[in-house]
Amino acid sequence: MIKLLKNTILATAFLAVSGAYAAPILEVSSDGRLTGASGVEVGGALYDVAFKDGTCAGLFSGCDQAADFQFKSKTEGEAASLALENQVFVDGLAGLFDSAPRATLGCENLEHCAIYTPFAKPQSAGIVTVSKFTNEATGQNFPDRTETVNLDITGTTAGTTASVWAVWTPHASLPATSVPEPGTLSALAIGAFALLRTRRQRSRGARV
Template sequence: MKLVLWAMALLFGAGALSFAPAPAQAAPILLISEGKLIGANNVDVLGTLYDVSFVDGTCAAVFSGCDSVSDFDFNDFASATAAAGALIQQVLLDSSLGNFDSLPSLTAGCSYVANCTVELPYGFWPDGTVKTGLAGNFAGSGDFWGTGTLRLSENTSVISNQALVRFTLAATAVPEPATLVLFGAGLLGLAGLSRRRRRG
């Protein structure tokens, strides 16, 4: 009987763990400073959450020299363009916090009213220029994402419709599943019941 109770507890616990719902991912949290969109937290790129910041400068200044693929946040076309797409679909949107799609000049690093191009380096072209994932935010319609090119000498701080973007892994806490606590409590209860029966 005792063996049957332990087996049932194990099966119940395993079943509870396998049916536990995955934690929901919240919408990105936009970061605003003096009316400008400076970044966002918890941006979902291919199932991984990132914190994002829009910055100005040269590729070398922003990306640790910009002379190796290891300097970049992403290292291939697929992930860099997915990250650019995540910016268009999750961050550069009109909301109660600001019209960041309709007014591209509200994005940090951009002051041009008609459009803002956000670039994310990921590799190098044969001529030495930098391959970028590119998020094109246009006033009204026409937003897009894809790939682009950045010259090493290009300084986005003097270009009114261009900014660079950094992606870092989001520091999100992982909550302990309630089912593990429930499973552990069930096992302790069975152990106590077994000990009580042995005494009696």
């Protein structure tokens, strides 16, 4: 019983430190180009992302209503861009997707690639606000960065060499196990210790 309680406490602490989400699965074409990823964590939820060329109007149902976008605020858009930087544009066995921007579908530029995540329609008609993540090649003078910019909804990335749209959708597989809030973790730990203490007290009483 005591061993079980100790294991429960250790497992609870492990969840608090490590989180409950696995690394996303990178989608790579037959010629080695990064086309997207599955199971990217953004704000505690999982999403799939695909990199596509075209216009915002064509890729996002007109790109003129808040409902057209997966993310609805600057904070959410920036979180999506940060997830791209930390989880998707990484160097690994699948490819050098951080070091070599041209390894991303839609980007041929040797130095950088901009990935647009739209999140809000501003006041001006025909203009969309996006979170722009720029992946810089290794050795460049500028680090990878995220900024907010306004773009024409009919402007296309097709034919350009250094930009592409990120089309986000909820992750298609089973929901990930949620991570307990800090307060919940504390309650679990306190409860486990209380049970352990009661068990010890009963054991001592039985020896008297």
